[in-house]
Amino acid sequence: MKILCIGDSNTYGYDPRSYIGSRYPEGIPWTDRLEGCEVINCGTNGMTVPRGQSRYAGLIRLNDPDLVTVMLGTNDLCSGLGAGQIAGSMESFLDTIIDAGKPVLLISPPLLQFGEWVMDDEIIEESQDLGEAYREVAERKGCLFADAAEWDIGMTFDGVHFSPEGHAAFAQKMNEILEQV
Numbered sequence: 001m002k003i004l005c006i007g008d009s010n011t012y013g014y015d016p017r018s019y020i021g022s023r024y025p026e027g028i029p030w031t032d033r034l035e036g037c038e039v040i041n042c043g044t045n046g047m048t049v050p051r052g053q054s055r056y057a058g059l060i061r062l063n064d065p066d067l068v069t070v071m072l073g074t075n076d077l078c079s080g081l082g083a084g085q086i087a088g089s090m091e092s093f094l095d096t097i098i099d100a101g102k103p104v105l106l107i108s109p110p111l112l113q114f115g116e117w118v119m120d121d122e123i124i125e126e127s128q129d130l131g132e133a134y135r136e137v138a139e140r141k142g143c144l145f146a147d148a149a150e151w152d153i154g155m156t157f158d159g160v161h162f163s164p165e166g167h168a169a170f171a172q173k174m175n176e177i178l179e180q181v
Helices: 056-063 074-078 083-098 121-141 164-180
Strands: 002-007 038-043 067-071 104-108 144-147
Touching: 002 056, 038 056, 056 083, 067 083, 074 083, 074 121, 083 104, 083 121, 104 121, 121 144, 144 164
Parallel strands: 002 038, 002 067, 067 104, 104 144
Antiparallel strands: none
């Protein structure tokens, strides 16, 4: 199965210990651990939900994946946006992805945790609400849905990025989902 993965630094595989945007070594990021899959990793550090037209419809047509995964919203939360606002942007973004004619798996990110990048109760609370808001968007748009907030994903000291163990746990859950797709 060929999968095109759209996401932020946790899709990219950012290693927060690097401080310069480096990736974890090969084999650690969840995108490297999807069994029997060819993965096109379009994860971008700092990415928020795109507003308006994006380049992804063209990338989807060019790469012709069997499935597109979208996991965004963490940076939007850290920027102070609420779950409802983020879900509204995601719904618009999904329109451009769905128009490319490929099945879409919308993944709500794992819950943010207190850490060096997350020091505000309100961000944590909005993080808890994002899964339900995305579930409703996925239902309206006819997308597959997974709520990674329900998974036990280990985070690093910053409260935002997956630890190596978190990447392993995320990949395990993704492999379970992909077996059913």
